[in-house]
Amino acid sequence: MKTVYYLLLLVALLSSAACTKPGIDGPSTGGKPQEGIVSGRVVDSQGKPVANAVIVASNTDYYNKTSTGYTDASGNYRFKLPTGIAEGSYTVSGTVTLKYHNKNFEMGLYQEDTRVFSAYDGAVRNFVFRLTGKRAADDDETSRPLGARLEVHPNFNKIDSENLEITLEPVGPLVDGSTGKKLVAMMPQRSDYIEDIPVGMYKISARDKVSGQKLGVAILGSSKAHESSLTTLFEKDQIVGSTLYDLAITVDTFGD
Incomplete structure:
Protein backbone atom coordinates (compact mmCIF):
# COMPACT_ATOMS: atom_id res chain seq x y z
CA MET A 1 0.00 0.00 0.00
CA ARG A 130 4.03 53.85 -20.93
CA LEU A 131 1.97 56.95 -21.65
CA THR A 132 4.34 58.91 -23.90
CA GLY A 133 7.14 58.40 -26.38
CA LYS A 134 7.50 56.26 -29.47
CA ARG A 135 5.18 53.35 -30.14
CA ALA A 136 8.05 51.34 -31.59
CA ALA A 137 11.82 51.67 -31.62
CA ASP A 138 11.94 52.26 -35.38
CA ASP A 139 9.28 55.02 -35.47
CA ASP A 140 10.31 58.35 -36.98
CA GLU A 141 9.05 61.93 -36.53
CA THR A 142 6.06 61.27 -38.81
CA SER A 143 4.69 58.50 -36.56
CA ARG A 144 2.05 59.14 -33.93
CA PRO A 145 3.48 58.77 -30.41
CA LEU A 146 1.80 56.93 -27.54
CA GLY A 147 0.52 60.16 -26.00
CA ALA A 148 -2.63 62.01 -27.00
CA ARG A 149 -2.91 64.82 -29.55
CA LEU A 150 -4.45 68.24 -28.87
CA GLU A 151 -5.68 69.99 -32.01
CA VAL A 152 -5.92 73.77 -31.59
CA HIS A 153 -7.94 76.14 -33.83
CA PRO A 154 -7.37 79.80 -32.91
CA ASN A 155 -9.35 82.70 -34.37
CA PHE A 156 -6.63 83.92 -36.73
CA ASN A 157 -8.35 87.27 -37.17
CA LYS A 158 -7.70 88.13 -33.51
CA ILE A 159 -4.96 85.78 -32.32
CA ASP A 160 -1.35 85.43 -33.42
CA SER A 161 -0.73 81.67 -33.25
CA GLU A 162 3.01 82.26 -32.75
CA ASN A 163 2.21 83.83 -29.36
CA LEU A 164 -0.42 81.27 -28.36
CA GLU A 165 0.38 79.39 -25.15
CA ILE A 166 -1.70 76.40 -24.06
CA THR A 167 -1.72 75.12 -20.47
CA LEU A 168 -2.94 71.67 -19.47
CA GLU A 169 -3.31 70.93 -15.75
CA PRO A 170 -4.11 67.32 -14.75
CA VAL A 171 -7.35 66.86 -12.82
CA GLY A 172 -6.75 63.82 -10.63
CA PRO A 173 -4.54 60.88 -11.65
CA LEU A 174 -3.75 60.01 -15.26
CA VAL A 175 -5.20 56.95 -17.00
CA ASP A 176 -2.56 54.65 -15.45
CA GLY A 177 -3.13 56.00 -11.93
CA SER A 178 0.06 58.05 -11.88
CA THR A 179 0.29 61.71 -10.92
CA GLY A 180 0.49 63.97 -13.93
CA LYS A 181 2.41 67.20 -14.37
CA LYS A 182 1.27 70.62 -15.50
CA LEU A 183 2.08 71.08 -19.18
CA VAL A 184 2.70 74.48 -20.79
CA ALA A 185 3.30 74.52 -24.54
CA MET A 186 3.60 77.06 -27.32
CA MET A 187 1.96 76.15 -30.61
CA PRO A 188 4.51 74.52 -32.95
CA GLN A 189 5.31 76.35 -36.18
CA ARG A 190 3.25 75.22 -39.17
CA SER A 191 1.22 72.81 -37.05
CA ASP A 192 -2.18 72.77 -35.34
CA TYR A 193 -1.17 69.99 -32.97
CA ILE A 194 0.41 69.60 -29.56
CA GLU A 195 1.59 65.99 -29.50
CA ASP A 196 2.36 63.25 -26.99
CA ILE A 197 0.27 64.37 -24.02
CA PRO A 198 -0.20 61.66 -21.34
CA VAL A 199 -3.83 60.50 -21.54
CA GLY A 200 -5.91 61.84 -18.67
CA MET A 201 -8.39 64.50 -17.65
CA TYR A 202 -7.13 68.06 -17.94
CA LYS A 203 -8.10 71.63 -17.22
CA ILE A 204 -7.13 73.48 -20.40
CA SER A 205 -6.57 77.23 -20.73
CA ALA A 206 -4.89 79.58 -23.19
CA ARG A 207 -3.26 83.00 -23.30
CA ASP A 208 -1.22 85.31 -25.49
CA LYS A 209 2.24 84.91 -23.99
CA VAL A 210 3.51 88.26 -25.30
CA SER A 211 0.66 90.45 -24.07
CA GLY A 212 -0.39 88.21 -21.18
CA GLN A 213 -4.00 88.37 -22.38
CA LYS A 214 -6.14 85.42 -21.27
CA LEU A 215 -8.08 83.76 -24.06
CA GLY A 216 -11.24 81.71 -24.17
CA VAL A 217 -11.34 78.01 -25.02
CA ALA A 218 -14.12 75.67 -26.15
CA ILE A 219 -14.49 72.17 -27.58
CA LEU A 220 -14.46 72.27 -31.37
CA GLY A 221 -17.98 71.79 -32.70
CA SER A 222 -19.70 72.49 -29.38
CA SER A 223 -22.34 75.19 -28.98
CA LYS A 224 -20.83 76.48 -25.75
CA ALA A 225 -19.29 79.93 -25.47
CA HIS A 226 -15.56 80.29 -25.00
CA GLU A 227 -14.58 80.21 -21.33
CA SER A 228 -11.42 80.89 -19.36
CA SER A 229 -10.84 77.14 -19.09
CA LEU A 230 -12.46 73.79 -19.81
CA THR A 231 -12.07 70.44 -18.08
CA THR A 232 -12.31 67.36 -20.26
CA LEU A 233 -10.95 63.95 -21.22
CA PHE A 234 -9.14 63.03 -24.39
CA GLU A 235 -11.35 60.88 -26.60
CA LYS A 236 -10.42 57.71 -28.46
CA ASP A 237 -10.29 57.75 -32.24
CA GLN A 238 -13.48 56.22 -33.67
CA ILE A 239 -11.61 53.70 -35.83
CA VAL A 240 -12.15 50.18 -34.50
CA GLY A 241 -9.06 48.91 -32.71
CA SER A 242 -7.42 52.33 -32.61
CA THR A 243 -5.30 53.34 -29.61
CA LEU A 244 -5.08 57.00 -30.67
CA TYR A 245 -6.54 59.70 -28.42
CA ASP A 246 -7.44 63.20 -29.58
CA LEU A 247 -9.10 66.41 -28.51
CA ALA A 248 -9.87 69.45 -30.66
CA ILE A 249 -10.47 72.93 -29.23
CA THR A 250 -11.02 76.44 -30.53
CA VAL A 251 -9.41 79.53 -29.01
CA ASP A 252 -10.84 83.03 -29.20
CA THR A 253 -11.14 86.24 -27.27
CA PHE A 254 -13.87 86.29 -24.62
CA GLY A 255 -17.40 86.99 -25.74
CA ASP A 256 -16.82 85.42 -29.18
Missing part, protein backbone atom coordinates in the same frame (compact mmCIF):
# COMPACT_ATOMS: atom_id res chain seq x y z
CA LYS A 2 2.86 2.39 0.85
CA THR A 3 4.38 1.76 -2.59
CA VAL A 4 1.08 2.63 -4.30
CA TYR A 5 0.72 5.76 -2.14
CA TYR A 6 4.19 7.04 -3.02
CA LEU A 7 3.62 6.36 -6.70
CA LEU A 8 0.37 8.33 -6.65
CA LEU A 9 2.10 11.16 -4.77
CA LEU A 10 4.91 11.26 -7.34
CA VAL A 11 2.41 11.42 -10.21
CA ALA A 12 0.57 14.28 -8.49
CA LEU A 13 3.79 16.25 -7.99
CA LEU A 14 4.87 15.78 -11.59
CA SER A 15 1.45 16.82 -12.84
CA SER A 16 1.57 19.94 -10.68
CA ALA A 17 5.01 20.87 -12.01
CA ALA A 18 3.77 20.53 -15.58
CA CYS A 19 0.86 22.93 -15.03
CA THR A 20 1.23 26.43 -16.47
CA LYS A 21 0.12 29.80 -15.20
CA PRO A 22 -3.26 31.18 -16.35
CA GLY A 23 -2.98 32.79 -19.76
CA ILE A 24 0.25 30.96 -20.61
CA ASP A 25 0.10 28.29 -23.30
CA GLY A 26 2.81 25.80 -22.36
CA PRO A 27 6.05 25.97 -20.38
CA SER A 28 8.50 28.86 -20.56
CA THR A 29 11.45 28.57 -22.94
CA GLY A 30 13.67 31.02 -21.07
CA GLY A 31 13.35 33.83 -23.61
CA LYS A 32 14.41 31.73 -26.62
CA PRO A 33 12.17 31.55 -29.73
CA GLN A 34 10.38 28.27 -30.20
CA GLU A 35 8.78 26.91 -33.35
CA GLY A 36 5.19 28.03 -33.71
CA ILE A 37 5.23 30.02 -30.46
CA VAL A 38 5.05 33.73 -29.69
CA SER A 39 6.09 34.66 -26.17
CA GLY A 40 7.35 37.59 -24.13
CA ARG A 41 6.65 39.91 -21.24
CA VAL A 42 4.85 43.19 -20.68
CA VAL A 43 6.02 45.63 -18.00
CA ASP A 44 5.27 49.25 -17.18
CA SER A 45 7.77 52.12 -17.21
CA GLN A 46 8.93 51.13 -13.68
CA GLY A 47 9.52 47.53 -14.75
CA LYS A 48 6.47 46.17 -12.95
CA PRO A 49 4.49 43.39 -14.67
CA VAL A 50 1.34 44.29 -16.57
CA ALA A 51 -1.43 41.69 -16.33
CA ASN A 52 -4.29 41.18 -18.80
CA ALA A 53 -2.51 42.85 -21.72
CA VAL A 54 -3.71 41.62 -25.11
CA ILE A 55 -1.03 40.49 -27.57
CA VAL A 56 -2.07 39.96 -31.19
CA ALA A 57 -0.01 38.21 -33.86
CA SER A 58 -1.17 39.34 -37.32
CA ASN A 59 -0.42 37.43 -40.50
CA THR A 60 1.27 39.65 -43.10
CA ASP A 61 0.07 37.56 -46.04
CA TYR A 62 -3.61 37.10 -45.20
CA TYR A 63 -5.97 39.91 -44.22
CA ASN A 64 -7.50 39.70 -40.75
CA LYS A 65 -5.81 36.40 -39.88
CA THR A 66 -4.67 36.72 -36.28
CA SER A 67 -3.84 34.78 -33.12
CA THR A 68 -4.24 36.27 -29.65
CA GLY A 69 -2.70 35.76 -26.22
CA TYR A 70 -2.96 37.43 -22.79
CA THR A 71 -0.47 38.24 -20.07
CA ASP A 72 -0.70 36.61 -16.66
CA ALA A 73 -0.14 38.24 -13.26
CA SER A 74 3.64 38.20 -13.88
CA GLY A 75 3.26 40.00 -17.21
CA ASN A 76 4.17 36.90 -19.23
CA TYR A 77 2.37 35.62 -22.31
CA ARG A 78 2.84 32.65 -24.59
CA PHE A 79 0.60 31.29 -27.34
CA LYS A 80 0.73 29.12 -30.43
CA LEU A 81 0.60 30.10 -34.08
CA PRO A 82 -0.71 27.85 -36.86
CA THR A 83 2.22 26.23 -38.65
CA GLY A 84 0.49 24.59 -41.56
CA ILE A 85 1.45 24.88 -45.21
CA ALA A 86 1.99 28.47 -46.43
CA GLU A 87 1.27 30.03 -43.07
CA GLY A 88 3.47 32.97 -43.96
CA SER A 89 4.92 35.62 -41.67
CA TYR A 90 3.65 37.53 -38.65
CA THR A 91 3.99 40.79 -36.78
CA VAL A 92 2.97 41.34 -33.16
CA SER A 93 1.24 44.23 -31.40
CA GLY A 94 -0.04 44.77 -27.87
CA THR A 95 -2.62 46.74 -25.91
CA VAL A 96 -3.88 47.01 -22.36
CA THR A 97 -7.36 48.25 -21.44
CA LEU A 98 -7.88 50.37 -18.32
CA LYS A 99 -11.06 51.59 -16.66
CA TYR A 100 -10.86 55.38 -16.30
CA HIS A 101 -13.76 57.70 -15.41
CA ASN A 102 -16.15 54.81 -16.07
CA LYS A 103 -14.84 54.33 -19.60
CA ASN A 104 -12.59 51.70 -21.15
CA PHE A 105 -9.32 53.17 -22.40
CA GLU A 106 -7.46 50.85 -24.76
CA MET A 107 -3.81 51.85 -24.62
CA GLY A 108 -1.03 50.92 -27.03
CA LEU A 109 2.20 49.30 -25.85
CA TYR A 110 5.74 50.25 -26.81
CA GLN A 111 7.58 47.57 -28.77
CA GLU A 112 11.36 47.35 -29.12
CA ASP A 113 11.45 44.65 -31.81
CA THR A 114 9.02 44.99 -34.72
CA ARG A 115 10.66 42.52 -37.11
CA VAL A 116 8.48 40.22 -39.19
CA PHE A 117 8.97 36.55 -38.35
CA SER A 118 7.96 33.15 -39.65
CA ALA A 119 5.41 31.12 -37.72
CA TYR A 120 7.79 28.17 -37.95
CA ASP A 121 10.60 30.11 -36.28
CA GLY A 122 8.44 31.68 -33.60
CA ALA A 123 9.49 34.84 -31.77
CA VAL A 124 10.02 36.51 -28.42
CA ARG A 125 8.53 40.00 -28.32
CA ASN A 126 8.51 42.18 -25.20
CA PHE A 127 6.44 45.31 -24.58
CA VAL A 128 6.38 48.32 -22.26
CA PHE A 129 3.27 50.15 -21.09
Whole structure:
Protein backbone atom coordinates (compact mmCIF):
# COMPACT_ATOMS: atom_id res chain seq x y z
CA MET A 1 0.00 0.00 0.00
CA LYS A 2 2.86 2.39 0.85
CA THR A 3 4.38 1.76 -2.59
CA VAL A 4 1.08 2.63 -4.30
CA TYR A 5 0.72 5.76 -2.14
CA TYR A 6 4.19 7.04 -3.02
CA LEU A 7 3.62 6.36 -6.70
CA LEU A 8 0.37 8.33 -6.65
CA LEU A 9 2.10 11.16 -4.77
CA LEU A 10 4.91 11.26 -7.34
CA VAL A 11 2.41 11.42 -10.21
CA ALA A 12 0.57 14.28 -8.49
CA LEU A 13 3.79 16.25 -7.99
CA LEU A 14 4.87 15.78 -11.59
CA SER A 15 1.45 16.82 -12.84
CA SER A 16 1.57 19.94 -10.68
CA ALA A 17 5.01 20.87 -12.01
CA ALA A 18 3.77 20.53 -15.58
CA CYS A 19 0.86 22.93 -15.03
CA THR A 20 1.23 26.43 -16.47
CA LYS A 21 0.12 29.80 -15.20
CA PRO A 22 -3.26 31.18 -16.35
CA GLY A 23 -2.98 32.79 -19.76
CA ILE A 24 0.25 30.96 -20.61
CA ASP A 25 0.10 28.29 -23.30
CA GLY A 26 2.81 25.80 -22.36
CA PRO A 27 6.05 25.97 -20.38
CA SER A 28 8.50 28.86 -20.56
CA THR A 29 11.45 28.57 -22.94
CA GLY A 30 13.67 31.02 -21.07
CA GLY A 31 13.35 33.83 -23.61
CA LYS A 32 14.41 31.73 -26.62
CA PRO A 33 12.17 31.55 -29.73
CA GLN A 34 10.38 28.27 -30.20
CA GLU A 35 8.78 26.91 -33.35
CA GLY A 36 5.19 28.03 -33.71
CA ILE A 37 5.23 30.02 -30.46
CA VAL A 38 5.05 33.73 -29.69
CA SER A 39 6.09 34.66 -26.17
CA GLY A 40 7.35 37.59 -24.13
CA ARG A 41 6.65 39.91 -21.24
CA VAL A 42 4.85 43.19 -20.68
CA VAL A 43 6.02 45.63 -18.00
CA ASP A 44 5.27 49.25 -17.18
CA SER A 45 7.77 52.12 -17.21
CA GLN A 46 8.93 51.13 -13.68
CA GLY A 47 9.52 47.53 -14.75
CA LYS A 48 6.47 46.17 -12.95
CA PRO A 49 4.49 43.39 -14.67
CA VAL A 50 1.34 44.29 -16.57
CA ALA A 51 -1.43 41.69 -16.33
CA ASN A 52 -4.29 41.18 -18.80
CA ALA A 53 -2.51 42.85 -21.72
CA VAL A 54 -3.71 41.62 -25.11
CA ILE A 55 -1.03 40.49 -27.57
CA VAL A 56 -2.07 39.96 -31.19
CA ALA A 57 -0.01 38.21 -33.86
CA SER A 58 -1.17 39.34 -37.32
CA ASN A 59 -0.42 37.43 -40.50
CA THR A 60 1.27 39.65 -43.10
CA ASP A 61 0.07 37.56 -46.04
CA TYR A 62 -3.61 37.10 -45.20
CA TYR A 63 -5.97 39.91 -44.22
CA ASN A 64 -7.50 39.70 -40.75
CA LYS A 65 -5.81 36.40 -39.88
CA THR A 66 -4.67 36.72 -36.28
CA SER A 67 -3.84 34.78 -33.12
CA THR A 68 -4.24 36.27 -29.65
CA GLY A 69 -2.70 35.76 -26.22
CA TYR A 70 -2.96 37.43 -22.79
CA THR A 71 -0.47 38.24 -20.07
CA ASP A 72 -0.70 36.61 -16.66
CA ALA A 73 -0.14 38.24 -13.26
CA SER A 74 3.64 38.20 -13.88
CA GLY A 75 3.26 40.00 -17.21
CA ASN A 76 4.17 36.90 -19.23
CA TYR A 77 2.37 35.62 -22.31
CA ARG A 78 2.84 32.65 -24.59
CA PHE A 79 0.60 31.29 -27.34
CA LYS A 80 0.73 29.12 -30.43
CA LEU A 81 0.60 30.10 -34.08
CA PRO A 82 -0.71 27.85 -36.86
CA THR A 83 2.22 26.23 -38.65
CA GLY A 84 0.49 24.59 -41.56
CA ILE A 85 1.45 24.88 -45.21
CA ALA A 86 1.99 28.47 -46.43
CA GLU A 87 1.27 30.03 -43.07
CA GLY A 88 3.47 32.97 -43.96
CA SER A 89 4.92 35.62 -41.67
CA TYR A 90 3.65 37.53 -38.65
CA THR A 91 3.99 40.79 -36.78
CA VAL A 92 2.97 41.34 -33.16
CA SER A 93 1.24 44.23 -31.40
CA GLY A 94 -0.04 44.77 -27.87
CA THR A 95 -2.62 46.74 -25.91
CA VAL A 96 -3.88 47.01 -22.36
CA THR A 97 -7.36 48.25 -21.44
CA LEU A 98 -7.88 50.37 -18.32
CA LYS A 99 -11.06 51.59 -16.66
CA TYR A 100 -10.86 55.38 -16.30
CA HIS A 101 -13.76 57.70 -15.41
CA ASN A 102 -16.15 54.81 -16.07
CA LYS A 103 -14.84 54.33 -19.60
CA ASN A 104 -12.59 51.70 -21.15
CA PHE A 105 -9.32 53.17 -22.40
CA GLU A 106 -7.46 50.85 -24.76
CA MET A 107 -3.81 51.85 -24.62
CA GLY A 108 -1.03 50.92 -27.03
CA LEU A 109 2.20 49.30 -25.85
CA TYR A 110 5.74 50.25 -26.81
CA GLN A 111 7.58 47.57 -28.77
CA GLU A 112 11.36 47.35 -29.12
CA ASP A 113 11.45 44.65 -31.81
CA THR A 114 9.02 44.99 -34.72
CA ARG A 115 10.66 42.52 -37.11
CA VAL A 116 8.48 40.22 -39.19
CA PHE A 117 8.97 36.55 -38.35
CA SER A 118 7.96 33.15 -39.65
CA ALA A 119 5.41 31.12 -37.72
CA TYR A 120 7.79 28.17 -37.95
CA ASP A 121 10.60 30.11 -36.28
CA GLY A 122 8.44 31.68 -33.60
CA ALA A 123 9.49 34.84 -31.77
CA VAL A 124 10.02 36.51 -28.42
CA ARG A 125 8.53 40.00 -28.32
CA ASN A 126 8.51 42.18 -25.20
CA PHE A 127 6.44 45.31 -24.58
CA VAL A 128 6.38 48.32 -22.26
CA PHE A 129 3.27 50.15 -21.09
CA ARG A 130 4.03 53.85 -20.93
CA LEU A 131 1.97 56.95 -21.65
CA THR A 132 4.34 58.91 -23.90
CA GLY A 133 7.14 58.40 -26.38
CA LYS A 134 7.50 56.26 -29.47
CA ARG A 135 5.18 53.35 -30.14
CA ALA A 136 8.05 51.34 -31.59
CA ALA A 137 11.82 51.67 -31.62
CA ASP A 138 11.94 52.26 -35.38
CA ASP A 139 9.28 55.02 -35.47
CA ASP A 140 10.31 58.35 -36.98
CA GLU A 141 9.05 61.93 -36.53
CA THR A 142 6.06 61.27 -38.81
CA SER A 143 4.69 58.50 -36.56
CA ARG A 144 2.05 59.14 -33.93
CA PRO A 145 3.48 58.77 -30.41
CA LEU A 146 1.80 56.93 -27.54
CA GLY A 147 0.52 60.16 -26.00
CA ALA A 148 -2.63 62.01 -27.00
CA ARG A 149 -2.91 64.82 -29.55
CA LEU A 150 -4.45 68.24 -28.87
CA GLU A 151 -5.68 69.99 -32.01
CA VAL A 152 -5.92 73.77 -31.59
CA HIS A 153 -7.94 76.14 -33.83
CA PRO A 154 -7.37 79.80 -32.91
CA ASN A 155 -9.35 82.70 -34.37
CA PHE A 156 -6.63 83.92 -36.73
CA ASN A 157 -8.35 87.27 -37.17
CA LYS A 158 -7.70 88.13 -33.51
CA ILE A 159 -4.96 85.78 -32.32
CA ASP A 160 -1.35 85.43 -33.42
CA SER A 161 -0.73 81.67 -33.25
CA GLU A 162 3.01 82.26 -32.75
CA ASN A 163 2.21 83.83 -29.36
CA LEU A 164 -0.42 81.27 -28.36
CA GLU A 165 0.38 79.39 -25.15
CA ILE A 166 -1.70 76.40 -24.06
CA THR A 167 -1.72 75.12 -20.47
CA LEU A 168 -2.94 71.67 -19.47
CA GLU A 169 -3.31 70.93 -15.75
CA PRO A 170 -4.11 67.32 -14.75
CA VAL A 171 -7.35 66.86 -12.82
CA GLY A 172 -6.75 63.82 -10.63
CA PRO A 173 -4.54 60.88 -11.65
CA LEU A 174 -3.75 60.01 -15.26
CA VAL A 175 -5.20 56.95 -17.00
CA ASP A 176 -2.56 54.65 -15.45
CA GLY A 177 -3.13 56.00 -11.93
CA SER A 178 0.06 58.05 -11.88
CA THR A 179 0.29 61.71 -10.92
CA GLY A 180 0.49 63.97 -13.93
CA LYS A 181 2.41 67.20 -14.37
CA LYS A 182 1.27 70.62 -15.50
CA LEU A 183 2.08 71.08 -19.18
CA VAL A 184 2.70 74.48 -20.79
CA ALA A 185 3.30 74.52 -24.54
CA MET A 186 3.60 77.06 -27.32
CA MET A 187 1.96 76.15 -30.61
CA PRO A 188 4.51 74.52 -32.95
CA GLN A 189 5.31 76.35 -36.18
CA ARG A 190 3.25 75.22 -39.17
CA SER A 191 1.22 72.81 -37.05
CA ASP A 192 -2.18 72.77 -35.34
CA TYR A 193 -1.17 69.99 -32.97
CA ILE A 194 0.41 69.60 -29.56
CA GLU A 195 1.59 65.99 -29.50
CA ASP A 196 2.36 63.25 -26.99
CA ILE A 197 0.27 64.37 -24.02
CA PRO A 198 -0.20 61.66 -21.34
CA VAL A 199 -3.83 60.50 -21.54
CA GLY A 200 -5.91 61.84 -18.67
CA MET A 201 -8.39 64.50 -17.65
CA TYR A 202 -7.13 68.06 -17.94
CA LYS A 203 -8.10 71.63 -17.22
CA ILE A 204 -7.13 73.48 -20.40
CA SER A 205 -6.57 77.23 -20.73
CA ALA A 206 -4.89 79.58 -23.19
CA ARG A 207 -3.26 83.00 -23.30
CA ASP A 208 -1.22 85.31 -25.49
CA LYS A 209 2.24 84.91 -23.99
CA VAL A 210 3.51 88.26 -25.30
CA SER A 211 0.66 90.45 -24.07
CA GLY A 212 -0.39 88.21 -21.18
CA GLN A 213 -4.00 88.37 -22.38
CA LYS A 214 -6.14 85.42 -21.27
CA LEU A 215 -8.08 83.76 -24.06
CA GLY A 216 -11.24 81.71 -24.17
CA VAL A 217 -11.34 78.01 -25.02
CA ALA A 218 -14.12 75.67 -26.15
CA ILE A 219 -14.49 72.17 -27.58
CA LEU A 220 -14.46 72.27 -31.37
CA GLY A 221 -17.98 71.79 -32.70
CA SER A 222 -19.70 72.49 -29.38
CA SER A 223 -22.34 75.19 -28.98
CA LYS A 224 -20.83 76.48 -25.75
CA ALA A 225 -19.29 79.93 -25.47
CA HIS A 226 -15.56 80.29 -25.00
CA GLU A 227 -14.58 80.21 -21.33
CA SER A 228 -11.42 80.89 -19.36
CA SER A 229 -10.84 77.14 -19.09
CA LEU A 230 -12.46 73.79 -19.81
CA THR A 231 -12.07 70.44 -18.08
CA THR A 232 -12.31 67.36 -20.26
CA LEU A 233 -10.95 63.95 -21.22
CA PHE A 234 -9.14 63.03 -24.39
CA GLU A 235 -11.35 60.88 -26.60
CA LYS A 236 -10.42 57.71 -28.46
CA ASP A 237 -10.29 57.75 -32.24
CA GLN A 238 -13.48 56.22 -33.67
CA ILE A 239 -11.61 53.70 -35.83
CA VAL A 240 -12.15 50.18 -34.50
CA GLY A 241 -9.06 48.91 -32.71
CA SER A 242 -7.42 52.33 -32.61
CA THR A 243 -5.30 53.34 -29.61
CA LEU A 244 -5.08 57.00 -30.67
CA TYR A 245 -6.54 59.70 -28.42
CA ASP A 246 -7.44 63.20 -29.58
CA LEU A 247 -9.10 66.41 -28.51
CA ALA A 248 -9.87 69.45 -30.66
CA ILE A 249 -10.47 72.93 -29.23
CA THR A 250 -11.02 76.44 -30.53
CA VAL A 251 -9.41 79.53 -29.01
CA ASP A 252 -10.84 83.03 -29.20
CA THR A 253 -11.14 86.24 -27.27
CA PHE A 254 -13.87 86.29 -24.62
CA GLY A 255 -17.40 86.99 -25.74
CA ASP A 256 -16.82 85.42 -29.18
